[in-house]
Amino acid sequence: xxxxxxxxxxxLGRPGWRARGDVVRTVFLARIRIISRYKGAIFxxxxxxxxxxxxxxxxxxxxxxxxxxxxxxxxxxxxxxKLYMLLGAATFTVVSLMLWLIGYWVRxxxxxxxxESLYLAPASRFWILTGVTSYAFVRAFSxxxxxxxxxxxxxxxxxxxNGVGVALLFLALGLLPLWGLAFMFGAFxxxxxxxxxxxxxxxxxxxxLIGVFYPLSLLPPFMQTIAGLFxxxxxxxxxxxxxxxxxxFYGTGGPYASLAVLFAMALVVxxxxxxxxxxxxxxxxxxxxxxxx
Amino acid sequence: xxxxxxxxxxxxxxxxDMSKKKIVxxxxxxxxxxxxxxxxFLIITMFLYASLAFTADPTAGPNDQSRQIGATVVYGFVVxxxxxxxxxEMGFSLRxxxxxxxxESLYLSPASKIGxxxxxxxxxxxxxxxxxxxxxLFVGAVLGGLPVANAGLATVVLxxxxxxxxxxxxxxxxxxxxxxxxxxxxxxxLQFFFMIFSAQxxxxxxxxxxxxxxxxxxxxxxxxxxLFRSLMTGAIPELIPDVAVEFxxxxxxxxxxxxxxxxxxxxxxxxxxxxxxxxxx
Numbered sequence: 001x002x003x004x005x006x007x008x009x010x011x012l013g014r015p016g017w018r019a020r021g022d023v024v025r026t027v028f029l030a031r032i033r034i035i036s037r038y039k040g041a042i043f044x045x046x047x048x049x050x051x052x053x054x055x056x057x058x059x060x061x062x063x064x065x066x067x068x069x070x071x072x073x074x075x076x077x078x079x080x081x082k083l084y085m086l087l088g089a090a091t092f093t094v095v096s097l098m099l100w101l102i103g104y105w106v107r108x109x110x111x112x113x114x115x116e117s118l119y120l121a122p123a124s125r126f127w128i129l130t131g132v133t134s135y136a137f138v139r140a141f142s143x144x145x146x147x148x149x150x151x152x153x154x155x156x157x158x159x160x161x162n163g164v165g166v167a168l169l170f171l172a173l174g175l176l177p178l179w180g181l182a183f184m185f186g187a188f189x190x191x192x193x194x195x196x197x198x199x200x201x202x203x204x205x206x207x208x209l210i211g212v213f214y215p216l217s218l219l220p221p222f223m224q225t226i227a228g229l230f231x232x233x234x235x236x237x238x239x240x241x242x243x244x245x246x247x248x249f250y251g252t253g254g255p256y257a258s259l260a261v262l263f264a265m266a267l268v269v270x271x272x273x274x275x276x277x278x279x280x281x282x283x284x285x286x287x288x289x290x291x292x293x
Numbered sequence: 294x295x296x297x298x299x300x301x302x303x304x305x306x307x308x309x310d311m312s313k314k315k316i317v318x319x320x321x322x323x324x325x326x327x328x329x330x331x332x333x334f335l336i337i338t339m340f341l342y343a344s345l346a347f348t349a350d351p352t353a354g355p356n357d358q359s360r361q362i363g364a365t366v367v368y369g370f371v372v373x374x375x376x377x378x379x380x381x382e383m384g385f386s387l388r389x390x391x392x393x394x395x396x397e398s399l400y401l402s403p404a405s406k407i408g409x410x411x412x413x414x415x416x417x418x419x420x421x422x423x424x425x426x427x428x429x430l431f432v433g434a435v436l437g438g439l440p441v442a443n444a445g446l447a448t449v450v451l452x453x454x455x456x457x458x459x460x461x462x463x464x465x466x467x468x469x470x471x472x473x474x475x476x477x478x479x480x481x482x483l484q485f486f487f488m489i490f491s492a493q494x495x496x497x498x499x500x501x502x503x504x505x506x507x508x509x510x511x512x513x514x515x516x517x518x519x520l521f522r523s524l525m526t527g528a529i530p531e532l533i534p535d536v537a538v539e540f541x542x543x544x545x546x547x548x549x550x551x552x553x554x555x556x557x558x559x560x561x562x563x564x565x566x567x568x569x570x571x572x573x574x
Contacts, residue, residue, distance in 0.1 A: 040478030051485040055494045059340065060347030062499035063362050068347050075346045197328035204335035213343035218351055 015123060023123045027131025028138075031105075035139065045097065045139070046146035049089035050154060056213040057085050057155075076215045077246035082155040087240045088212040090147040094140040094171075095178060095210065095232040096203050101136035102129075102182040103189040103199050110190070125281070126274065129186070133179055144171075163242030166255050170242060173259065174235025176266035180273030181231065187280035210236045216249060231265040234258055307404050311412030315386075319416055326420065333374070333428055340366045340494060341435070355436040361526075364439050366494055367432040368522040371425040372454060373493035376514060378421050379414055379458040380480050384469040386413040388477065391470075397572035406562070407555060410466060411459070418455065442527030450524060450540065453547030454517035460550025461514075467561030470571065491515040497531040505532070513546035 015023070035041060060081065061068040069079040078084055109115035118128060152159050185202075192198060207213075209227045216224050216237065227233045228249055237249040238258045251257025319326065344362045345351040390396035399409065433439040465483070469476040487493065490504065491514045497505055509515045510532055520539040523530040530539050565571040 038475065038478065040475050040482075044478050044481050047482070047485065051489060054489060056340065056343035056346075058489075058492075058499035059344055059362070059366065059495040062365075062496050063344060063358065064347040067349065071347050071349050074349065075351055081347070192324065197322065197325035201328035201332045201335070204332050204339070208335050208339055213339060214346040218342055218345055 020124070020127045023127040024131040024134065027128050028135045031132060031135035032138070035135075042139075042142070045093065045143035046150060049086065049093045049143075049147040050151045052089040052092070052212070053082070053085035053151060053155070057082055075218065078244040080157060080244060083152075083157040083159060084240060084244060085213060086148065086151040086155055086157065087159070087243060088210070088236060090144050090151065091171075091232075091236040091239055092207055092210055092212045093147060094144045094175075095206055095236075097140035097143060098133070098136050098175075098178050098182050099185045099202065099206075100199050101139065102132060102186045105132050105136075106186045106189045119285070125277075129183065129274075129277070133182055136182065137175060137179075159243055161243070162245045163255075166242035167239045169259065170235050170238030170255070170262065173262045173266050174231060174238070177231035177262070177269035178235070180269035180271070183270070183273030183277040187277040190284060191280050206232060209233055212236070231262065231269055234262045234265065238262065304405055304408060308408040308412055308415075311404070311409055312415040315412060315416045319420075329420070330424060330427070333370075333424055334431055337367060337370060337428060337432060340370075341432070360436045360439060363432045363436040364526050365496055365522065367429055367439065368525045369493040369495070369518050371428065372451070372514075372518045372521050373488060373491075374421050374425060374428075375418065375451070375455050376458050376461075376487060377484050378417050379455065379462045380465055380484060382414045382417045383410060383462040384465045384476055384480055387466050387469050388473070391473065391572060394572060400566070400571060406559075410463065410555075410558070414459070414462065440526045443524040446540075447521050447524040450517065450521050450543055453543050454514075454521065456547035457513060457517065457543070457550040460546075460552070460554030463551065463554030463558040467558035470561050470565045473573075487512070487514050491518045493518055513542060513550070516542045517546070 060072070064071050069081065072081040072084070073079040076084060106115070109118065118125070148159055151157075189198065209223075209230050210233050211219070211227065216227050216233070219227060234249060238255060240246070241248045241258070242255060248255055248258040250261050341359075341363060344359075344366070348358070387396065390399060400406075429439060429441075461483075465476060465480055468479060472479065490500070490508045491512055492500060492509065497509060497515070497519065500509060515532060516530075516539050519530045519532045520536065520543055522528075523539075524536070530536060533539050533542075562571070
């Protein structure tokens with residue numbers, strides 16, 4: 001009996017699919033329970049894209065005056081600059097929140113001293129991270145939906161005029177590479193520690209590369225190339241192009257080329273992200289340990 | 294004993310020591326400083342690009358209009374930077390002490406409480422000042438120069454503005470003691486509220502007139518932004534087209550706000566100490 005137990009463990013040692021599902025669910029629920037205590041955070045996340053979108057709209061219209069819509073159309077292909085900014089800002093919130101929440105989770109666990117304890121648990125980190133990223137996804141997507149709904153009322157724009165289905169496809173596909181990027185980001189935070197400052201600066205790097213407030217064609221050619229290799233850029237561009245009926249970053253014949261690129265990214269980036277996370281984690285465990293902060 | 298009877302010299306030494314503690318803390322995280330530097334340039338660049346999307350010919354080089362846009366963004370941004378960092382740093386730092394469990398012990402020390410609050414923002418404000426100079430130089434270099442009409446008086450306006458912001462920060466430090474984590478969201482909200490209604494990134498004329506009349510005109514921060522920007526660009530202030538009147542408002546704000554703010558802070562602090570919740574988080 002003892003030999004059987006020693007060989008097979010006590011059940012927890014080799015969790016089956018049900019136990020893995022339980023790990024994801026428990027982590028997810030724990031995070032949701034924590035955030036539900038801070039309703040202000042959810043409100044702010046929804047408000048943020050609207051404020052972000054309002055600033056360039058007000059700046060642009062103040063200087064371009066009655067020609068604002070006409071000039072904007074010349075540069076972007078649509079005169080609906082309010083919806084353009086709102087979509088950009090709302091998608092940016094999704095990207096930023098996904099990375100922010102994972103980065104902060106790693107850092108918080110490090111600071112509170114529970115990250116190392118997680119490594120003693122028989123649950124695989126993959127499933128714990130899946131729970132955290134699922135929570136991040138739900139929170140980010142909720143913020144996106146509220147921001148679009150509220151922003152549409154405030155800016156008096158209709159986001160359902162064109163291509164909502166294609167836009168949702170871009171969003172769904174784009175979340176997969178974002179998941180991978182979140183893993184990479186978590187690994188990076190684990191390594192360098194200073195989460196706050198890194199997240200903040202990266203947030204603006206992202207906003208710059210994504211082209212939250214402007215078309216990528218305004219960037220210098222080499223910057224356009226870099227931005228195009230970045231999955232959130234393709235996602236944001238796709239969502240905006242589908243809803244506003246404007247040109248896509250990749251290809252001229254509709255959304256297919258951009259979708260294909262995003263699909264390829266969706267295959268590669270999550271695997272790459274998790275690999276990076278594992279390698280970083282292994283190295284840290286060999287050296288100072290993951291709990292040091 | 295000695296320490297319990299603070300004279301001016303003791304207060305200054307104590308303030309410097311507390312500021313030094315923050316500087317030492319900051320120096321341990323050099324990435325944070327570099328990140329802040331990079332972040333500011335990125336924000337400005339992004340807004341400049343955003344404004345390009347509204348111009349008839351974005352490929353054309355810098356002209357008077359682009360310089361005007363740049364000046365509006367960067368001068369408003371400078372005031373916004375001081376406001377944001379004053380608001381954030383004080384409350385955030387108190388919150389950190391609360392969660393670390395050192396806030397209560399700090400209150401047992403005879404050190405000046407106002408000095409302790411000011412020391413939390415001193416280092417970061419010096420750094421923000423440096424960043425602001427670089428931000429103006431950066432935009433000036435990109436756009437081939439920026440208007441700098443009355444830098445001397447604008448600096449005085451900025452000094453009174455920062456003093457006024459400290460008053461708001463005192464209030465939020467008190468609110469942080471009371472509301473704990475929620476206060477941070479409140480600060481975030483306030484930061485964005487001022488960003489929009491005090492027209493930090495755009496001229497006031499961009500806002501709908503009722504918003505200017507019923508919201509912006511009632512916020513002292515709006516006059517700080519308006520006066521600093523108009524003095525730097527040499528334009529007439531937008532809210533009240535009289536520099537002397539706006540200057541009076543900003544000076545009054547700079548004097549009254551810290552006094553009222555600190556009184557409110559003390560009230561929150563007393564309440565927490567009476568309830569024994571100062572260190573609770």
